[in-house]
Amino acid sequence: MPVAVALSGGADSLLALCLLQEQGYDPVAVHASFLGCGPKEQRLQEQLAGVCAQRGVALHCLDLQETFEQQVIYPFVQAYARGLTPNPCAWCNRRIKFGKLVQEVQGLGSNLVATGHYATLRRDCRYPPGLYRGRDAGKDQSYFLALVSREQLEAALFPLSGWRKEEVRAELARRGLSAVTARESQEICFIPHNDYRIFLNVQGTQLPGPGKIVDSYGRFWGWHEGLHKYTVGQRRGLGIACSEPLYVLKKDVNNNTLMVGPRSELHATSCRVRLINDLVRVTSWPEQVWVQTNYRQPAGLARVQEAEQGLAVLFDEPRSPAAPGQIAVFYSQQGRVLGGGEIHG
């Protein structure tokens, strides 16, 4: 069965390729570049070609820079300009890796795209496929996949679903292979030096200006440098000396004001979510769901009600406030992704 494997250069996708090959698939390697074809990218492509040749697999390199700029980078910048905290990786999965890339791959004669994501798809001969957390709880990436639609999941394959991160390199070594790129992908791939604030400044977009920092009692504490430089829950970088650490509680876009407070005030009992992707119809969700509003923060129990503007999410226990623009992912008790959406308040 023909299947395209999206190779990034990292260890994960390379092992995915090997596993599929050994399972009897007929894989084709696809490498998409998002950031143009500079010398670094050229070298990466050459190295990937070498590895693929070693495995007897054809490699196709695709230039998705333009789509990536339009579909990921531009919305990312616009979101910050509006005072939101976007999650570009979640959108990239929906729009690029399981969007544009899948379309491109169909032109190569494959209806399936495999990636090195740590997540599980259960096909139980039912529609749509069930998206579940990966076996490696510490590495589970279902959170970032929660915006991938039912139709897109039909074309997806996650060969690493049952694997643990620490096994991957050893398995590659067993096959005489190693990752082409030294570091694992992390941080925002299109942001140089890992500083999104500098990146925003050179994009030429109108960004919010300086404004006041106040606490929940309205007391003035200082000045902020533009709301796009802060996010809800942030501690470092406020520059305020107090007897205890202060966190960003809220960004008041209308008044261009940053509200801060001590950790004891850093909790929310609800949030509102614009549902973008329902992998299970909301009417079929259990009364209690697990909601995750951040990749690292553990999921918490919540009750969800349909409201005019999406979903009203009531947390069973107060938790750190979710930043508007971030992704909320809803899970069943069994770890199935029920849906995902964008937090807006």
Next chain:
RNA sequence: UGGGGUGUAGCCAAGCGGUAAGGCAACGGGUUUUGGUCCCGUCAUUCGGAGGUUCGAAUCCUUCCACCCCAG
């Protein structure tokens, strides 16, 4: 001008004769396919200045300076 009070790192602050706690901020690093969180590390040869007492002073004494409060 009388009377009282306070001066310890960028901010807050402990110490009250035995050789400068702690918190915040800042900076550096670690964790992490988003932002953020979290964790670790660094950060006053010196206590407003100058003298003195003492084996030894941020701590006691003298004096000067600065700021604050109350009177007028």
